[in-house]
Amino acid sequence: xxxxxxxxxxxxxxxxxxxLSLKDMIRSWWKLRDRKIVAGKNVVVKEYVEISICNTxxxxxxxxxxxxxxCWLLLTMPNPKVQIGKWVFFGRNTIxxxxxxxxxxxxxxxxxxxxxxxxxxxLSQADIILNQKSVLxxxxxxxxxxxGAGTIVLGGVSIGDGAxxxxxxxxxxxxxxxxxxxxxxxxxxxxR
Numbered sequence: 437x438x439x440x441x442x443x444x445x446x447x448x449x450x451x452x453x454x455x456l457s458l459k460d461m462i463r464s465w466w467k468l469r470d471r472k473i474v475a476g477k478n479v480v481v482k483e484y485v486e487i488s489i490c491n492t493x494x495x496x497x498x499x500x501x502x503x504x505x506x507c508w509l510l511l512t513m514p515n516p517k518v519q520i521g522k523w524v525f526f527g528r529n530t531i532x533x534x535x536x537x538x539x540x541x542x543x544x545x546x547x548x549x550x551x552x553x554x555x556x557x558x559l560s561q562a563d564i565i566l567n568q569k570s571v572l573x574x575x576x577x578x579x580x581x582x583x584g585a586g587t588i589v590l591g592g593v594s595i596g597d598g599a600x601x602x603x604x605x606x607x608x609x610x611x612x613x614x615x616x617x618x619x620x621x622x623x624x625x626x627x628r
Contacts, residue, residue, distance in 0.1 A: 437598075439542060439579055444500070444523050453504050454525075456480055472511075473497065476522060482507075490516065493534075498522030498542065503530075510534070514572075521579065526550075536572040541579035541597065550583050554591040578613065600628055 446454045464481040472489045476499035481487075486508045489495055493511035499522040503509075508531045511518060516534040521542035528548040532538060535555040546552075554575045558568030573591030581595055584603030589595070595611045602618025602625070611617050614628040 437580070442523075442543065444543070453482075453528075454480070454502055468497070470495075476501070479503075486510075488512070492516070494518070496520065498524065502526065504528040504548070507531070527585070535570055536591075537574040538577075539575070540577045541581065543579055544577060544581040544583075546583045547585040547587070547603065549586045550588070552577075552589040556591055584618075598628055 449455065460480055460482060464479055467481045467485065467487055468475040468479060470489065472493050473495045475497040478500045479497050480502045482503060482505040484506045485503045489511040490513050492513065492515050494517045495509065495511060496519045498520055501520055501522065501524045503526045506529045507526045509518065510533045512535055514535060517537050518532060518534050519539045521540060523543045524540055525545045527546050527550065530546045530550040533553040538552060538554050552575055555570040555572050557565055558571055559565065560568060575589055575591060576594040578595055578597035578599065580598045582600045584601060584605065586604045587601050589607045593607055593610055596613030598614040599611045600616045601607060601622060605618045605622040606620045608621040616625045616628055617623060618625050
């Protein structure tokens with residue numbers, strides 16, 4: 437597929453989640469004015485979206501990306517960097533939790549209630565879990581991917597271009613390009 441010539445046609449009716457009101461435009465400008473955020477053109481931030489970025493954080497958002505209501509981008513110490521491509525859609529209540537590095541390719545869609553995290557807690561017996569540092573990993577998501585409602589993507593995985601992940605799945609290992617996976621843990625279902 438030639439991604440350089442893609443034309444996106446979003447619904448424009450008032451009931452569509454991608455409908456853009458004047459309030460949405462003002463809110464988007466207000467939320468994206470932070471110096472740690474580099475946002476492209478026409479990025480939409482709906483109601484109650486939270487963007488929390490530590491002093492060492494860096495958030496890059498491509499053109500025409502859309503954050504539905506109640507999404508949460510949580511970039512916490514030590515050195516989080518989130519890179520989001522263009523025309524990415526984040527469904528309601530989706531959470532991106534980064535301490536290291538998360539990359540999301542162009543034209544990717546997250547249905548509601550998805551969760552992407554690039555780290556896990558230390559589990560040594562030497563100290564209580566609460567005192568242990570996180571184990572840092574990375575998440576790399578390709579272009580034109582689809583994540584069904586409630587999907588969880590754990591740290592240390594790469595998901596190829598065009599992959600489809602079924603609702604309620606937990607991704608614990610790499611997924612090749614143009615494959616459909618589902619389940620807990622996610623397993624190969626078929627080619628797309």
